[in-house]
Amino acid sequence: MITELGHFALVLALMVAVAQATLPMIGAWRGWAGWMAVGDTAAKVQLVLIGCSFAALTHAFVTSDFSLKLVVENSHTAKPMLYKISGVWGNHEGSLLLWVLILAIYGAMVAWFGGNLPDRLRARVLSVQGAIGVAFLLFLLLTSNPFLRLATPPFNGEDLNPLLQDPGLAFHPPFLYLGYVGLSMAFSFAVAALIEGRVDAAWARWVRPWTLAAWLFLTIGIALGSWWAYYELGWGGFWFWDPVENASFMPWLIAAALLHSAIVVEKREALKAWTILLAILAFGFSLIGTFIVRSGVITSVHAFASDPERGVFILIIFGLFTGGALTLFAARASAMEAKGLFAPVSREGGLVLNNLLLTVSCFVVFIGTIWPLIAEILWGRTLSVGAPFFNSAFTPFMIAIAVALPVGGLIPWKRAELRRTMRPLRGALALAVAVAALVWAVQGGRSALGPVGCALAAWIIAGVVVDLAQRAGRTARLRRLTGLPRADWGKAIAHAGFGVTVFGISAILAWQQEDIRVVREGESFDMAAYTITLEDVAEVQGPNYLATRAAMRVMKGDRLIGVLHPEKRLYPVAGMPTTEAAINYGFTRDLYLVIGDPQQGGGYAVRSYIKPFANWIWAGAALMALGGLVSLTDRRYRVAAGARRAVA
Numbered sequence: 009m010i011t012e013l014g015h016f017a018l019v020l021a022l023m024v025a026v027a028q029a030t031l032p033m034i035g036a037w038r039g040w041a042g043w044m045a046v047g048d049t050a051a052k053v054q055l056v057l058i059g060c061s062f063a064a065l066t067h068a069f070v071t072s073d074f075s076l077k078l079v080v081e082n083s084h085t086a087k088p089m090l091y092k093i094s095g096v097w098g099n100h101e102g103s104l105l106l107w108v109l110i111l112a113i114y115g116a117m118v119a120w121f122g123g124n125l126p127d128r129l130r131a132r133v134l135s136v137q138g139a140i141g142v143a144f145l146l147f148l149l150l151t152s153n154p155f156l157r158l159a160t161p162p163f164n165g166e167d168l169n170p171l172l173q174d175p176g177l178a179f180h181p182p183f184l185y186l187g188y189v190g191l192s193m194a195f196s197f198a199v200a201a202l203i204e205g206r207v208d209a210a211w212a213r214w215v216r217p218w219t220l221a222a223w224l225f226l227t228i229g230i231a232l233g234s235w236w237a238y239y240e241l242g243w244g245g246f247w248f249w250d251p252v253e254n255a256s257f258m259p260w261l262i263a264a265a266l267l268h269s270a271i272v273v274e275k276r277e278a279l280k281a282w283t284i285l286l287a288i289l290a291f292g293f294s295l296i297g298t299f300i301v302r303s304g305v306i307t308s309v310h311a312f313a314s315d316p317e318r319g320v321f322i323l324i325i326f327g328l329f330t331g332g333a334l335t336l337f338a339a340r341a342s343a344m345e346a347k348g349l350f351a352p353v354s355r356e357g358g359l360v361l362n363n364l365l366l367t368v369s370c371f372v373v374f375i376g377t378i379w380p381l382i383a384e385i386l387w388g389r390t391l392s393v394g395a396p397f398f399n400s401a402f403t404p405f406m407i408a409i410a411v412a413l414p415v416g417g418l419i420p421w422k423r424a425e426l427r428r429t430m431r432p433l434r435g436a437l438a439l440a441v442a443v444a445a446l447v448w449a450v451q452g453g454r455s456a457l458g459p460v461g462c463a464l465a466a467w468i469i470a471g472v473v474v475d476l477a478q479r480a481g482r483t484a485r486l487r488r489l490t491g492l493p494r495a496d497w498g499k500a501i502a503h504a505g506f507g508v509t510v511f512g513i514s515a516i517l518a519w520q521q522e523d524i525r526v527v528r529e530g531e532s533f534d535m536a537a538y539t540i541t542l543e544d545v546a547e548v549q550g551p552n553y554l555a556t557r558a559a560m561r562v563m564k565g566d567r568l569i570g571v572l573h574p575e576k577r578l579y580p581v582a583g584m585p586t587t588e589a590a591i592n593y594g595f596t597r598d599l600y601l602v603i604g605d606p607q608q609g610g611g612y613a614v615r616s617y618i619k620p621f622a623n624w625i626w627a628g629a630a631l632m633a634l635g636g637l638v639s640l641t642d643r644r645y646r647v648a649a650g651a652r653r654a655v656a
Contacts, residue, residue, distance in 0.1 A: 011076060014064025015155040018105075021057040021112075022145040024050050028115070028138030032131035044127055047134030051115035054141060058112045062096075062105055065154055069096050075161040078102060078154050084167040084581055086552040094178035095168045100302055100318070101154035103181060107298075108144050110182075110189040111137070114218075118193070125214065132200035133193075140192055143325045151318050167552065167581035176236035183229035184256055188294040190222025191259055194266060195291035198284045199333050202340045207280040212273035215287065217640060219270065222290075223263040224636035230256050231629035239589055244600050244617045246516070246625055249398040254377045255297030258370050262290040265366035268359045275421065276356055280344040282363070284337060292330040293370070298322055300377065351423040358416030362409065369405035373398065410464040410510055413503060414471020418478060432478055436470035451519065461514020468507030472500050498639025505631025512624030521618040528611035535616045538599065539563045543571070545603070545612060553577045555588075558603040558612070562592060574603040598622040 028050035035043025068076045069092050072085050082095045082102070097103040115137040122130045148154070171177070197215040201207045233253065238246045247253065266286040272279045299322045350356035376393045383391045414436060419429045430437075444463035451458055479496065480488045523535050532541040544559040556576040562569040572590035579586070592599040597620050604613030 010064045010067055011073065011155050011157070014061040015153070017057045017061040017064070018145065018149060018155075021054050021061065021108075022142065022149065024054045024057065025138050025141035025145055028054065029135055029142050030138075031135075032138075033135035036128040036131040036135070039128075041127065044131035047131050047138070048119040050138065051112070051119040051134055054138075055109075055112040055116040058105075058109045062109045065102060065105060066093065066096050069093065072165070074163070074165055075157055076154075077156045077158050080158065080162060080165045082168050083165040084552060085164055086581075087167065087173070088551050090175070090178055091168055091173045094172070097181050097185075098168050098172045098177075101148070101152045103185070104144070104148050104152050104302075105154050106182065107185055107189060108141060108148060110185050111141055111144065111192060114189060114193050115141070129197075129200055129204065129211075132203055133196045136196035136199045137192065140196075140329065143328065147318075147321050147325065151321055165581075167579060170553070170577070170579040170582055170584045170586045171240065173552075173579075174236060174240050176232050176240065180229055180232040180236060183225050183232060185229075187222045187224075187226030187229055187256070187263075188259065188297065190218060190225060191263060191290045191294050193218035194222070194263075194287040195329070195333065198287035199336065202284065202333070202336045205340055205343045207273065207284060207344050209274045209277055212270045212283065216267065216270045216274070219263055219266050219287075219290070220636050220640055223260065223267060224633050224640070226256060226260045226263065227629055227633045227636065230260060231626050231633070234629075235626050238622070239591055241587065244520075244522075244589070244602075244615075244619065246513075246622070249376070249393075249395050251300050251377050254373050255300045258373055258377075259290055259293040259297060261366050261370040261373070262286060262293055265363045265370075266290055268362050268366075272356050272359050276350065278350060278356060279360070279363075281337075281341045284341075284344065286363070286367075288330060288333045288337060289367075292326065293374075295322065295326040295330065296374075299326065350421070353419070353426050354424050355416065355419050355421045358412065358419050361412055362416060365405045365409050365412075369402055372401045372405070376401065406510075407460075407464065410468055410506075413468055413506070414474065417471060417475045417499075417503070432474050433471060436467055436474055439470050440464070440467035455518050457514055458518030461510060461518065465507045465511035465514070468510065469504050472504045472507070476500055493642055495639045495642040498635040498637070498642070500635070501638060502632045502635025505628045505633075505635060507628070508624055508631060509628030512621050512626075512628055515621035516619055516625065519620045523616040525614060526607050526609070526611040527614045531611070535599075536618050537564055538569065540601070540616060542612070542614065548575075550577065552581065553579045556603065558590075558601075558614075560590065560601055560603075560614075562599060562601075569599070572599075572601050574601045576603055576605070593623060595623070596621060 028047055031043050031050075032047030035041070035046065065078075067073075068079050069083055070089070072079065072083060072092070074080050078099060078101050079095075082099045083092055087095070091098075095102070097106040115134060118125075118130065118134055118137070122133075125133070194215055197211065197218070201211055230253075233256070234246045237248060237253075238244065266283065269279050269283040269286055273283050299319055302318055302322060376397050379393050380391045383389045414433055415426075415429060418432060419426075440463040443466040444459040447462045448456075448459040476489060476492075479492060521536055523533070525533060527533060527542045529542055529545055532539055534540075539562075541561045541563075542558060543561050546557055546559075548555045548557045554577070558574050560572045560574065562572060570592050572592060574590035575588040577586045577588055578584075587602060590601045597618055600617035600619055602615040604615065606612055
């Protein structure tokens with residue numbers, strides 16, 4: 009009965025979404041306040057209905073209701089409760105239901121907290137959100153219904169993909185969807201602005217919090233996915249340039265560009281058309297990511313390998329919304345006249361450079377991701393585009409961003425002299441050069457990657473410190489620093505986090521050590537400054553898996569570092585093995601051990617890694633997310649919205 013109610017609630021939500029998509033738009037066009045107010049009510053009702061549907065599906069997973077086809081395919085009675093719950097979104101149908109739930113949450117938040125918006129703009133934004141809801145609810149009900157029943161329910165399920173039975177992957181998809189779907193708000197504001205034919209500083213300040221929230225959630229989601237790949241897949245990497253990884257990374261890059269572009273609109277009322285275009289592209293890349301993950305045309309470790317029919321439906325949604333928005337943009341772009349003029353060497357010019365680098369780097373990732381598909385369609389050739397291409401094509405853009413970042417933070421608006429701007433940064437530049445020279449000398453000149461990465465990180469972080477010092481002035485510095493707007497503090501924290509991540513990536517790529525060998529029980533071997541002994545290998549029983557677990561003692565001289573337990577697991581229901589690495593985490597390095605298969609001559613394949621400063625990668629991502637969160641609390645967004653409505 010609960011399942012049927014969940015299905016019925018989805019159908020009702022579709023009807024409410026149709027009303028939300030049409031009536032407020034007509035009301036805004038005709039000036040009918042009552043019809044415009046329908047958008048607020050419909051958004052709240054839609055959230056309640058989809059929330060009930062999601063709760064019904066969660067109940068089915070928690071209670072192991074195997075009369076539901078989706079539960080049979082993605083759950084099992086022996087599975088731990090955390091993975092029963094995460095199994096709700098660990099599949100195509102359930103994750104799509106989570107998608108529309110988050111879409112409804114964003115729409116309801118506009119209805120609840122958008123009182124400062126002009127009535128017509130809020131009505132149009134909610135109407136566009138309702139139209140997106142109609143498209144995805146139709147997709148869900150027509151091709152991906154999560155509430156399909158089985159005539160003869162089995163006694164047990166087929167279990168969730170073992171790779172997804174991990175805490176990192178339990179929370180990774182919800183954060184990603186909060187980011188993906190959050191970009192629909194920027195899209196809705198852009199389309200509403202195009203319909204009205206007006207983009208001004210107040211609009212930029214309204215759209216920035218939504219974009220910032222989406223970017224923040226994407227940052228957390230990408231970091232969780234990277235961390236999961238590092239410790240779960242057993243190969244010790246943090247990024248593989250996998251199509252699904254790229255699917256989330258591309259919107260993140262465009263969202264970062266949109267955030268910086270909106271600053272120019274807000275401060276100088278310039279780059280209006282470009283900012284609108286970025287808002288459209290940001291959501292467009294979210295839809296492209298959805299297609300990559302769900303169409304099955306591109307293989308990945310953690311894609312939803314669905315049938316191409318669903319991919320065609322997603323392409324239709326992409327064509328309708330992105331194509332329609334771009335057509336409206338072409339018709340209205342001439343009306344968005346830029347008021348603020350600026351010289352190439354200025355804060356605006358620096359932000360334009362930032363936008364170009366981020367956007368072009370996004371398209372580099374896009375081309376590399378879809379090129380195998382294009383080659384197969386056009387020439388019938390099977391190609392693979394891997395890390396070497398992305399590293400060589402993408403890295404120069406990130407280096408350019410890192411070099412320009414401190415200068416862009418200090419350069420004045422409208423017109424500036426580069427020589428005068430560089431004066432406060434001379435100390436930061438000297439520090440970066442000194443760090444590069446020191447690292448080159450210490451490492452013995454093995455590779456330029458380590459010195460260059462450390463120099464860029466020092467340059468970025470020192471630039472943040474100089475920026476804050478400049479803002480504090482010469483007198484009463486502490487008082488002025490504490491009085492800085494939170495958005496400025498958020499920017500400083502996020503930029504420093506980027507520098508920390510640059511350092512972590514450079515260090516792990518330049519200085520990691522690897523050892524692969526066959527080791528018998530009782531044997532020891534040396535790895536850098538450590539002595540590792542394979543003490544024992546035993547078969548153990550988990551909640552829903554069988555594991556070969558090793559006990560490996562790690563010594564550094566006479567000091568015991570610890571006993572690590574890498575595992576090789578087999579999930580009998582799914583018939584799939586997984587590798588569970590054992591990691592001794594440290595501030596300056598991770599010791600990473602993996603136990604492999606038994607060898608014919610005796611012993612086990614053992615892989616050992618020293619990963620320098622690995623945790624700094626995710627610490628930097630956490631700082632970037634924290635910077636976004638601090639910026640979100642800046643009250644200037646609310647003050648500006650209220651002031652704009654009063655003037656109107």
